[in-house]
Amino acid sequence: MRLIDEQTLQALEGSRPADTITAWAWRAGSLVVPEPLQIIDWSAQDAAGDSVNVGQQLSFTVADPDGTLGAWRLDDPLGVAGTELRVIYNVGGAGAVNYGKFRVTGNEPFEVTTSYVVDEYGYIEPDGDLPPHKRRKYVTKAYVKLDVVDLTGRANLDKLEAPQSPAGGSTAISEFRRLTQRHFPVVVDPGVVDAPVSTLLVFDKGERMNHCQDLASRLGARYRMGGDGECHIYPRNTDPVWTIEPGKSLVKVSRKQSSDGLYNRWVVEGKDAGDGGAPIRGTASITSGPLRYDGPHGRVQFFYSSEMITNQSDADAYARKLRDEFLQSLAVELSIETIPWPQGQAGDRVVVGCPVQAGHIAYFTGEVTSIRRGGNPVPDGTSLKVQCSLAEVLEGMSRTDWAQHLTGEIPELTWDRMPGTWGSLPDMPWNTIGRS
Template sequence: MRRVDVETLDALAGSRPADSLTVWAWRAGSLVVPEPLLVKDWSFDDDAGDSVKVGQRISLTVADPDGSLGAWRFDDPLGVGGTKLQVIYNVGGSGAINYGWFRVTANNPTEFRESRVIDEYGYVEPDGSLPKHKRRVFVQTGIVQLTAVDLTGDVDRDRLQAPESPKAGATVVSEFKRFTSRYFPTVVDPGVADTGVSRQLVYDKERLEACQDLLSRVSARYRMGGDGECHIYPQRSDSVLRIEPNAGLVSVSRGQSIDGLYNRWVVEGKNVATGDPVFGVADIESGPLKYGGPHGQVPFFYTSEMITTVAQATTYAQELRDQFLGSLAVELSVETIPRPELQAGDRVEVGCPVPSGHVVYLPGEVTSIRRRGDTLPRETSMTVSCAYTDVIAALDRTEWAKWITPEMPELTWNMMPAHWGSLPAITWSDV
């Protein structure tokens, strides 16, 4: 979550005048345009996840009153040869939030030309139709479409030129800083536990991919902050915002797909001595995806010559099944009032009204954000990934709440349906 002062945070939750952007263009530590760019409309995209490398991208439409901002040379003011954009989000009627620094990756001008005749004493147009003392001048205006990515894009382009290994005493964090210190400072957020790195590790060509792999060893990820710093943050953390119906929440929807819902894992290997195949199988044995139940039979196959015994095949099949069950999630499509402080990777709670009349609060991770604006701020669109087990527990808790009345001061588990027995203890404050 980007840093925001209390007054601005309060303003974000209420009615306010239009928000706006202040965007400065820099190269090599100096301004290349003396005034902020005149932004006509914008869109921001932000993604998080174990496979996401460059997380934040922006698109801007910039007014070009005199036609000077459309780049010809790579080192023109808004050219792709090193220009960086400092983006500040101004919250209408309140303060500002440092949104981030971005490297320009594309410049697409659209130019409009018109001409007019002016007086110029002593001028004669060669072979022209204009009378003496008249000159035709051309005026050029336009707009420029800019695309930019956060500063991790520079790291991604700077591939390693030869294989490398860690030095003695290296840790995950020290290696991350070694790979990226040329481009930005690094901040380690609370909850990240550093650990040592083996000197036998070999990095190939992908610098940013190596950073990602290193952080996965300590269950952490990286993302850029509002001041051009990179944060190493834990994958699991506390919620930073509760999104309430009839308050910040505009809409919430969800969907399901049958694709990828396996219920049997078949792992095949080869016996080294005999050359015969070996097999291991693991099933989902209960619940709505039970193998052979209403969901049917949906096997997933995996083959590896590294697996040489039935025991190894069975163990790995069980690991694949457990990984799948742990990854099951409900994806919520959430629209909120503009929340520029939120980042992909933040954890939030989304209040979802259910048919019983209650509101279920579902914890989840923001995996993507899309923002857009022009003369008025638009809604913030998010995808929030909620663990399937958390969703089911929250729904069951809500169902239980319907049973509770002031005339029932004491409740015991044997009064409740059997499948609720695995739920954590619930107090009156929970309902």
């Protein structure tokens, strides 16, 4: 989560003047546009996950009153050869949140021409459709669309030119810092425990942030950029940073299901090292519950093969491992609209209060996997995707044990801890809560 002072945090949930966005353009440590950009509209996207390394992306439409911001040369003020934007979110009536530093990756100028009719005594428009004493005037306004990405995009452009290996005594964090030292400082958040890496590890040539992601994964962590252009290595499982309450910060919540990726049988293939390379095949299935193999859900197989599987027991064990990891990863994705939340980042954990039947609220803890923001130019609300463990959701709704759910048993309900704690629903119109 980005840094925010207590006064500004309290202002976010109260009545206040309109928020604003400020963006300054820099290159090589100096301002290239003397005033903040005149932002017409903007949008921002952020995502988190073990396979995400694109970073935070923003798009701006900015006014170009004198026609100097639409780039011709690569080193023009908003050209793509090194210009950076420093973006600040200003909370109306309170302080500001440093949103981040971003590299300009696209500059697209365009013009909009409008016309209006004015009175001008004695003027007759030649060959025109206007009556006498009327003149048509034209006004052309120029705008520039900018695409920007956080500083991990710059690091990815700086590819490894040849394979590299860690020096003796290196750790995952020291290697992360070494790979990114030319691009940004690295901050290690509380809860991340460093570990040594082998000198036999090889970083192939290519995008360095892929290797950084692998290093963070070894520590049960991920990385993301902070508000001052620093890169944070943060743990995946953290305490929630925000409770999204109906009637306060929650505007709308909905959910949906998809059958894509709902496997119920895992088939692992290898070659027997002791039998002349004879094929080996191990399987594991879900045998009970709504996803049981050959039940109403049908047969949905996942195939995996590896030369590392060299005997039958390894094949069987790995098939069971894949099945168990799948069951643990099952999640309910909530689509949430909230009040502005400028300090929040993908990867944060939040508690969501979901209105349910009978006028109650069930509280579920989940990870923010994506964030969308925007404004024209005043920032509006925040759109979140939050993944909540299916086991915890079912526990909170009607069951207390996922394993029992798989067998079709419904135990006695208990409501003694979060998530699954019930609260009373505040007085509010039901039509303000989207449910699907």
